[in-house]
Amino acid sequence: MIYAVCFTNFGPYHLARLRALAARLGERGDRLVAYETAGGERLYPWARSDGDEPFDRVVLFPDRELEELPAGACGEAMTEALDRDRPDAVAAVGYVRPESLALARWGRGNGAATILMSESQAVDRPRVWYKEMIKARRLRLFDAALCGGPSHRDYLVDLGLPADRIALGYNAVDHDFFADQTDAWRARPGSREGMPAAPFFLSVCRFAPEKNLLRLLQAFRRYRGQGGSWDLVLCGDGPQADDVAAAIEMSDCAEAIHRPGFLQADELARWYAHAAAFVLASVSEPWGLVANEAAAAGLPLLLSSRAGCARTLVPDPEGSTGARFDPMDVRDLAGKLGWVASLAGADRLAIGRRAREVAAEWGPDRFARGALEAWGVAATRPKSRKTILTFGNAAGR
Template sequence: MAPRVAILFDNFGPYHIARMLGAAAPLDVVAIEATPRGTEYGWDKPVVPAPLHYLPLAGAGTLREIVAELDSKLTPLAPAAIALPGWSSRAAFAALIWARQRKVPAILMSETNGWDFARKPIAEWVKRRIVAHYSAGLVTSDSQARYLVDLGLNADAIFRGYNAVDNAYFASTSANATMPEGLPETPHGRYFLTSNRFIEKKNLARLLDAYAAFRRGRSDDPADWPLVLLGDGALRAALETQRKALRLERHVLMPGFRQIDELPRFYGTAGAFVHASTTEQWGLVVNEAMASGLPVAISNRCGCAEVLVEDGVTGLLFDPFDTAAITRVLTRLTATDESAAFAAHGRARVDAWGPARFGSGMAEAVRAAVAAPAGPNGMDRAMLNLVARRR
């Protein structure tokens, strides 16, 4: 019988379901949704299909109440291990306490890199005390693995495959896509696409400046490589004002946030994908674009760059703080022959990092966690209790 693992995410989106289905091949998966009514990303609530065992939590309450709910709902299912997304959310922290109380080994799913943000020594010391309660880790890149090693996790207990999307879905549904409504009648494959929340770190203001420079000397035809900004957020009004000031209203389109069933129409009709974030732990939209067969140019501050984008081979990398560098990659992406090679090599690269890879990595992590459960010392246990009392 396959080992049973409980996998917790705060609010299920399509890629969570794809990953857990990948894990359901080698494992018996209990899918725990901590906040079923969460609205941070605006996803439609996905169906949780068999063979996943769906376990929704109440989505609110104190740490003690969440632990009690896990005790009543999860303990009878007797998982061999539990996988948690990091250490910061209340639900993940409560589940770690539950795991310690029930002597169930915990697996740390992480996409954090040591370089993401400036680190504070005291905070890092506290994290080490928390990470000491985990028995294994699941990451994707060497950078992510190194950070967990820095926090005290055994390198031999860290496995790969965390950052995955449903590659097959995007490849198949984008293949015969038709132009989305509201876009100009461009020749197939002749617009730039990006997809983000409209927040500061996505660097969209600098992307607009770079795109304005790209347009200088080109025709005023709105069908000549327009830029489509998918998404929405707090900076929408500011971006609209900037678009007007740059006189790009006819060339920069902002169709809003789109659900997963609409995305392939954009991926399948665009000419290239650009992701300009100044910092990004991973960047799953890059997985989606590459799986759809698009050539990509992405910031070298995206975590996925280390694994997915080999500069000049599977795509292009640029410094997100260098507007001229962004303009240069936009120009280079319009070179059809080179972009076709990026797309082909990129799709082959991302194919190795789909849901099946998540599943095999999770299975390895479960085996390692069960074979060698964590042994936190007295200081580690005291710190977990102290942090718990503050939540």
């Protein structure tokens, strides 16, 4: 049997998940077809990997970037690929992208199990009633879902999908890669070259308003003003880069703030290896896969309470793997920076080890098991060939 999965562009996260799913399918004599919408994406400029894979990789537009593709062309190309490959189950990311809707509609019309892959939470952004109505209607295209954690499942239940048709495990990274790479970097002489001499907080994210970097900088300034001695490293780039640069320049601690830029996984692992703690300050963060990476690296975690991963990777009682904070409260964030910096080195190492243990449960095989669970649930639902009408592209995420 054939399981078809579609992502817009394959980055390290996607490849790790797909390899794990292909391995699980291979054990039972089934096959994975992985559709990639475009050969590149400006939003996430990952280094391309075109080596042999344990799944059939189909790129709908190999020489195009995602942002330049017409919506209609994406849907048509997906339908043509599905007509050719005839999968028994299809999994789509969300219910907005044209190829995702084409995938779901094809599955409903051809008797295939239809699975939604989702990482949306109710708290991600203000919700508008008519958009929620459109989402609920589109959700009827799917027999089952695979989502990140409890907050994502709750949102799908609110939209009308029964909880017993929702599997967990969508948000996974290559945990072993980051664990092994960071351990290797720490053991390599001279690998800290070009990094701050002081211990440093590390934040890895796109430089965009929802990542809340301006408040993080305010909190860091407060931390330093209260006698803190750690530095801050911001890895990433994006549309708010100029605002971030201006805020750093206007602060009275610019010499303690560092910006290495957007880094690919291999180089990013070096920064994880030598950081003293990780912080993610987003006001909207469906999951926060960088927190999984940091946990795999063995770092204490300071996570925004709005991040989808927050209660999974920093469970109650807080302190065992790190701490959560209100991303709108600069005092709270500054206090958490001060808390982790005040810990004895041995205590921080113990917290980091526990974070690694917790995150290990959310590696690629968790995605694979969740994807197969969702297929199993979807396969038990009576199939309808009736086409479900939807409205435009207004639903958003």
